[in-house]
Structures are given as structure tokens and as C-alpha cells.
Amino acid sequence: MDFFVDRELPVPLRTQLQGLIEYGIACGELAPGEALPSVRELAEKVGVAPMTVSQVYSDLKAAGLIDTRPGSGTFVSDSHQARLAGRADVSELHRQIDHLIDESRRLGIRSSDLVSLVNARAFYRDSVGPRLRIVMIGIFQDATASYAKFIAARLGRDVTVEPMTVSSIERNPAAMARANSADLAITFANRHREVATLVPNTKVVTISFTPSEETRRALASLDSLASIAVVSRFPDFLPIMKSGVQRFAPHVSEITATTLEAPGLETLLANVSVVIYASGAESVTDLLPEGMQAIEYRHAPDTADIERVIVPIIRAAGVVSQADDTSKRDAIDAKV
Template sequence: MNDTQAQMEQALDRIAKAIDRSSSVSVSIQLRGGVEFGIASGELPANARLPSVREMAKRCGLSPVTVSGVYAALQEAGHIEARVGSGTFVSGKGPARVDGAQLRQLDRKIAELVRLGRECGVGPAELAMRLTMTQSNGPRPMRMLLAGNFHDATEAYAEAVRPNLPEGDEIIAMTVAEIEAARPANIDLIVAPRTLRAQAQALFPNTPVIDLTLIPNEATRVALASIPTEARVVGYTYFPTFLAIMKAGIMRFAPHVSDLAMVVRGEDGGEAQINAADVLIYATGADYLLEGLSDSQTAFEYRHTPDNLSIRRDLLPAIEAARAALHEKDPA
């Protein structure tokens, strides 16, 4: 088993263990949310083969009918795809990566251009000048929109991406609700967490959408590792679909915690569980809970951040591919 397969098996195990049958959130929503956020965080990578319906049902202790319904919903949303005769896979619609073969092809094209220049009486120096003149206006600036659920978190994602962008490129941060209200124009590219891809594409059907891979940020990982072993811990999520992946993340980075309960906003008995907690871990958007905590309780936000490796490896090449496509469509 290679490292990628091992990582995926661990992620699937965490999702399965995170499913809480006593929760008010249906197990189908928990499973779907776990898989969606597993894909968004990169733990279930593009083109990775998922367990069959029966295998996943056995792993999670659910009925095949439930898993089949979840797979159908994920496929309809574009997160996974069924390949005839092969199985079910995480969608491979992510950005293409430049490999050695492509670079070698580029070298051959350059060599052909040099030979053609010589045939036309154009030496290497003049050829270089002509290439410079061709690009005299510089690369086409890109105006990008980063979509999210909460404004502060979405702006933080954009702040993490901006230092990596070429000069002249612009990325603005808006929530899905803000986008629906404002309908911003002149957007070249949409950047969004994998879980919001379908919504973003529906809002901008003629604009390319690039996935943003998110991971728990460093402060969250440190806080999880620092929870006392004997603490009674409650995780609170704003969205039901986030319950499973949040629980899986807590279990991953705080495996020493044995007393863990998950609460979804509006759930019966949730307030009593929060009041009895030693440590409250709340998802982004739920900081209003802090006002009701006692001095003896500890609380911190479970927050994500863009994966720097994925920004360099996936996002930036995808931006350049989109830039090239726009230039080919409209050279001016």
C-alpha cells in the first residue's frame, strides 16, 4: 500500500468512526458531509477509488441503500464519478498538472521555433526580442472571486492566497450569500472549496471554477493537541454536513480525548451539553456561543486554511491555464 492509499484508508476510517447514530443529524447527511470535506481537505484525493457501496456500508455500519443514496447525491453534485467497469472515484476535474513529458514537449517546440527563425534569417537574439515584444503588455491580469460560507473566514483564505499570485492578479472574497445579492461582474475565475463547487458553478455557469484545498490551520492543530486528556469536550457545528468531518478532525489531532460529544445548531439538548463541557470547539460562524460560557470553560475555533502545497502545486498552474485559455479566446 502506497502513502496515498494509506492516507485515504485513514481518512475513511475517521469518517466511519465519526458517524454518530445518536445525533439528530441523519447518518446519510453525516456520511455525505464527511466525504465532501474529506475531498475538500485533500485527504480523499482526485481520482482516488472509493469503496464500493457494500464495502462502504460495511465499514460505516450503514445499510447499502443509505450509502447508495449518498453516492448518488455526491455524484450529482460532481464530487465523485462512476466509471463503468472500474468503480467509483473522487472526481478528477481538478486542475491539470504539468509533468516532465509536457516540459519536454515545450523544449521541442522551442527548438522548432529556433530552426524556423534561422530559416527566416532571424537569429536567437532577434527571436528573443520578438518574443519579448509579443508579450510586451505582460500576462493578462486575472480578476478572481473566492467563494465561502462566512466572510471573515473567506477573507482569511484570500489573504493566504494573495502573496502567491503574480503581480497584477486580483482575488476578492465573498460569501455565497453576498455573491447572490451583489452578482459581481467581470470575474475571470472562481476559486472555491470543493464543497461549494456546485453552488459557485450555478452562480457563474460560464466561468471556470477551481477547487481550493483546505486543511485545519496551525492554531487549530495546536489547540487540539493541547486539550487535557480528562477533559469533557464538545464540538459545535453550524452546518449538519460539517459534523462528521469536524469530529474526524478532532479525533485525528486529539486522539487522547475520550469524552467527545458533537452538537449541531438547534439540536435538542445541545445547550445542556455545551454548559457541561470543559472544552468547547466551535466551527466558524458560531463565536456567539462565547458569551454564554463560564470562566472555567475553554473554547477555541475550529478553522481551516488553504493548503500551501496545494496552492503552489494545483491552484497556481490552474490559474495560468485559465489565463492562457482567456488569452486564446480574446488575445486583446
């Protein structure tokens, strides 16, 4: 192994030398039982004071990484770290670590921040055990949080579901790192390609979303004489949204659909009795006359898709879902 220090770095020479030897042991370049240069030899080779090398050796010995044998010299000890480096399967882990470092640099994440993220993730996994971490990636924060809560309730205590938006992942390197370290990402079918590009290290799946129970009840309870304005931020969502309103409020015949940015919106709103707005178009409520009924057309994840798409994945990972718990209880009750 080559021993060197860089005097142009803002890092003490002693720290550099100690880190170099630790890295050599961890990566297998210095194998258990291998002899290290004497204090004088290493000091001359690196160009530092013998006292510096002596202090480094003393710290490494205290850490159990090297042994000093009187009359024989200094050797790499048979430490746990050295044994790990000697395992053939750990070389793949080193490759993955290098890839993680390269990816973090591409994202502009500093080495110290990456170490903090890894430590936080390791602490989390140690504290909660083998839980599966899922990210629900949506467009609007409040709606995405409700989707994540719904999915988490269906999957049970051994799965965590974190809500994240596309914009937060794009803007925040830490959020992108969290999303890329998740076990699974869930999103909408029309956002799959976009999300898969944002989180290339995470498996991305899509599920269907249907109008929530609260939305369906609110639409079903509308007066048949009501005149409705359906409002969305996105023009391409209007046909789906209007169709859903007609499905769950078939008794209402007067329905007009428009976008949040459409000319004449305020005039339209002044001539209807109920406004149904899509998630993300909440600002339309600021334009409504006092007392006018407004209903958010909110979706919820399709329960059947959760069972069909997500549950098999978490089962394959060895995690028990809420559905599995229910099935086990039903089986026990049947036996009793």
C-alpha cells in the same frame, strides 16, 4: 443606415441623433469614407430642426469622427473608432458586449450602473497592469477573508484574491457582476455546482481545505483530561469535524459532537471544559460560562492543492506566481 429618433423617450433629440451616428461608426454600419446625408436632408428625414443636425455634426467633427469637405459633403473619417469597427475580430467583441448587456438586464443592473462597472474595471486593469483577478467564494465572511488572504500570499503580487460569500452574490447584483467578471473563482468541492450556477461567466475550480496551523496547535495543546463539545451549524459537517479533532487531539478521549440548534445544547455546554466550534457557529460562545476555553475549528486552503490546481492556471495566463519567484531565486542562488 437608418436614421431615426424616438420622441417618446426622455432623451433630447440631439443626444439621440448623435448617439445613433456614434454607434453606427463604432459598430461598422458607417464605414470610413462613407457619405452622410447633408444637414437639410437629415433634418427632413429625422424630423428635427436643421440647427440640431448642424450641432450634432459639429460635435462629431470635433471628436474626429466625421470630416466636412467643402463642395463635397460630410463623410465618416478614418478614425481609430471606425478602424476598430472594420476589423473582423471586433465583431466577436460586439457579440460579447451585447451578451453582457443582456446579462446585466437579466440581473436587474441598469445600463448606467453597467457602464460604471465596466469603467471601474477598465481603470483598475489600466492602473495595475495584467494582473489576474480571483474570487474566493465561501459561506462565512470572516473565514472566507482568511482563505483569500492565505491564497493571495501563496500566489504573489500579480494576483488579487477577493473574498466573496454565496449569500452576498445572491443578494447583491454588483457583487454578482464582480464575481462574473473575475478571471477565476475558487470554492469548496461541495459548493461547486451552486457556485458555477451563480457565476456562469467565470471558470470555477475547487481545492481542499485542511485545519489551519493555529487550530492544530490549539488542539494538540489540550489537556488530556479535557471534556470537549464539538459544535457546528451544519449536521453534515459534524463527522468531518469530530474526526479532525480526534486526529489532532488523540490524547483526549471525551468528545461529544452536536449542532448549534440541537435541544439541550446549554446543558451539554455546562458539563464540558472546552468547546470547539466550527466557523459560522460563533454564537455558541454567548452561551458559555465565563472563563471556559473555546477554540474555533478554522480551515486553511491546502497548499498542495494551490500548487496543483491554481498555479498552472495563472501560469497559462502569463502571470508569475510566488512559487515561480521562489524557484527563480533558488535557481539564481544555486548558480552563484
